[in-house]
Amino acid sequence: MRLFVHQLRSEQLLFWRSREAAVFIFVFPLLLFVLLGSVYGGTIDGEPASSVLLVGMLGYGVANTAFAGLAISLVLRRESALLKRLRATPLPAATYLAAVLASTVIVFALQAVALFGLGRLFFDAELPSRPGSLVVALLLGVAAFAGLGFAATALLRSSEGASAALNVVLLPMAFLSGSFGPTRRYPEVLQALGDVLPLRYLIELLDAASLKGEAIWSRPGAVAVVAGWGLVGIAIAARRFRWEPREA
Amino acid sequence: MSAITVRDLRKSYGGSEALRGVSFDVGVGEVFGLLGPNGAGKTTTVEILEGYRRRDGGEVDVLGFDPAGGQAAYRERIGVVLQASQLWANLTVAETHRMFAGYYERPRDADEVVELVGLTEKRDARVKTLSGGQKRRLDLGLALIGNPELLFLDEPTTGFDPTARRAAWDAIRTLRSLGTTILLTTHYLDEAQQLADRVAVLRAGEIVGLGTPAELVGGSLGAEIRYRRDGEVVVLRTERPTEELHRLTGEALAGGRELDGLEVRRPTLEDVYLDLVAEEEVR
Incomplete structure (x- = not known):
């Protein structure tokens, strides 16, 4: 426990000290929300547009922080032999990974609070009608996307291009899943593509808990899809994750 | 221990x-x-x-x-x-x-x-x-x-x-x-x-x-003797430097020659090392 707390504090120091991470992971989704919120007005499907966007941006934030951000930082650490160096200390691997995950949760929780704050402040967005279910859905999302983030770390071979590769996955996924606005008028092919991605189902759960007053348990199918993707990610990571740089 | x-x-x-x-x-x-x-x-x-x-x-x-x-x-x-x-x-x-x-x-x-x-x-x-x-x-x-x-x-x-x-x-x-x-x-x-x-x-x-x-x-090469003959550097490696040196100086004295640039030295660790790691190629 002492080691976990120590590592969690270290991870927080590292995250906020690194300006690239803090801007790209923390500030960028907030900025995107303010920009999109200023563009979309009125209602979407009978809900205030700002509230719908807020839900979409929460989903994007989960994927950005727990999937892309986590994977980029772990690939960099692996390739610079930092992970290897840490393995020579008494810090257990499980404690380390738990602290990395907990630190990700903290960053995202602050981001979620900031998104709601901005939503209230500028766009009169609604507060979630089922806050408990929303928190559970967000934690499920962070866990599932972190599993995919560990898988991406295991599959990416070098730090060059890791960021580009992850964003090539992340941004289209967010677009197809409705992070940046409703997908109802997208061509059918794009909608079908979105229908197999985990982010669409996470956003569905967030939307249900935040705007429709439905508990997370009322959407077992969506829960299963999100959890299933997470488990696939963990299975890949368990087989392929390496602590040492990939030798050329 | x-x-x-x-x-x-x-x-x-x-x-x-x-x-x-x-x-x-x-x-x-x-x-x-x-x-x-x-x-x-x-x-x-x-x-x-x-x-x-x-x-x-x-x-x-x-x-x-x-x-x-x-x-x-x-x-x-x-x-x-x-x-x-x-x-x-x-x-x-x-x-x-x-x-x-x-x-x-x-x-x-x-x-x-x-x-x-x-x-x-x-x-x-x-x-x-x-x-x-x-x-x-x-x-x-x-x-x-x-x-x-x-x-x-x-x-x-x-x-x-x-x-x-x-x-x-x-x-x-x-x-x-x-x-x-x-x-x-x-x-x-x-x-x-x-x-x-x-x-x-x-x-x-x-x-x-x-x-x-x-x-x-100390264990391997003994000593190295160098001198010049007709402008060419001659290098002798020997396990028995005393005997070899005696022979060389005896010949030189008998012939009335000087052993130019005469030098006797122990090999350095580098010499020994290069010798050890080079043996592979010799075999």
Whole structure:
């Protein structure tokens, strides 16, 4: 426990000290929300547009922080032999990974609070009608996307291009899943593509808990899809994750 | 008493044998040097002892542990400087030391370690502003922070300028005087000669020479006699320098000639080393 707390504090120091991470992971989704919120007005499907966007941006934030951000930082650490160096200390691997995950949760929780704050402040967005279910859905999302983030770390071979590769996955996924606005008028092919991605189902759960007053348990199918993707990610990571740089 | 015991250590990568039955002991408090050209198996040996790699065969005992077990209790007692690793660019020297100190039960004082590796003036500097040599000293500091009994240094001064190398050597000597056992790999002969109590020379996964630098130098080649004849340098290597010199000077005196540039010298560790690692090609 002492080691976990120590590592969690270290991870927080590292995250906020690194300006690239803090801007790209923390500030960028907030900025995107303010920009999109200023563009979309009125209602979407009978809900205030700002509230719908807020839900979409929460989903994007989960994927950005727990999937892309986590994977980029772990690939960099692996390739610079930092992970290897840490393995020579008494810090257990499980404690380390738990602290990395907990630190990700903290960053995202602050981001979620900031998104709601901005939503209230500028766009009169609604507060979630089922806050408990929303928190559970967000934690499920962070866990599932972190599993995919560990898988991406295991599959990416070098730090060059890791960021580009992850964003090539992340941004289209967010677009197809409705992070940046409703997908109802997208061509059918794009909608079908979105229908197999985990982010669409996470956003569905967030939307249900935040705007429709439905508990997370009322959407077992969506829960299963999100959890299933997470488990696939963990299975890949368990087989392929390496602590040492990939030798050329 | 031995800190490290290695018996018939074997390791293959794919089909190629990286280690073909390596055996040596390192005493408590000893500085032991592993020498050899690239690819001889130095790093493979060290990484097995550090617990990074599993051996294919042989016995290994380090401080009473089998490193392959990967216990935290073992890592509590060792310090590691990897051949190449980077640290957090945005943390300061002192912050990095404190971060690593937190991983150990009984760490050394961070400021004390910063001073020991000569980074006191840089203690509040971000790691990204350090020179290559300073970064390497930071690596050394982090290896020391847990107050290890045994230190693994994998090519600790590669890429250093001469001044930085002297400073690193001084730090390593200080550690030895504090009783730390050190296993050092290097491909600098002078470094081994300066620091190591004993050295093992590895070639293609086998130990081809083992002993104190003086034993290695004394044990093999005898002496080297050089002189010039008709402007050409003649080099004689002999196990019996007295006899050879007597013959040479006798001939010269009888012929009324001077042996220009006459020189008799003991081989250096470098001569011995080059001889040891070159034998492969001769066979």
